Amino acid sequence: MDTFEAMETCRAMRYLKPDPIPEDAIRKLIHAATRASNPGNSQGWDFVVLRDAHIKAKLGDAIRGVMSPIIDAMASAEQDPAGRRMYAGVKHLIEGFEAVPVYVFVCGRVVYPYENPIEEMVPAALYPAAQNLIVAARALGLGTTFTTFHTLIEPVVRDVLALPDEVRLGVMIAIGWPAREFGPVKRKPVDEVLHWDRW
């Protein structure tokens, strides 16, 4: 698939089939993620690929417990139909948490600058990698959704994934074969945000 087409249609896919994803495809995604630009080529990233049903069940319970009331409140306050559809998708993803075949937790370490490492460099490394991963997934026909649900239950996540204390949790990406059509992303026109030479 053409790179521009993959980026143009790389929407959050919250409706995913439970069908397994071949290990080769997952390796390709992690390969793509690790080709990303990153501070000083320090590559302070690690990827935890979650497929285990028991661990998913524990996380699903914890995430639903915290997130469901929040999403319900946000959905009922939302006036815009597109926003309502998005919350319906989020709710679907949470309700069917265990049915998603793979989650990738993009994790990082505080390693850069080498002489005086700072926390800010962790997301600076993780987000380009995560974006590479979702675009590569789109090119393979896989749907993804970036999520930050786990931030509300971080102690549970750290425990079930056995994360070492020094490892920071970045984004959690749900991955599966799409159960809906990929469509174009809706973004502001370029001319609203493009500034030539000065603001």
Ligand SMILES: Cc1cc2nc3c(=O)[nH]c(=O)nc-3n(C[C@H](O)[C@H](O)[C@H](O)COP(=O)(O)O)c2cc1C
């Ligand atoms: C850092 C980050 C965090 C996000 N967190 C969530 C999330 O917790 N749950 C979710 O369903 N989508 C999440 N998203 C997806 C965005 O909601 C989505 O990209 C945005 O609404 C635009 O929609 P589109 O990508 O389908 O065009 C997140 C995206 C980013 C970049």
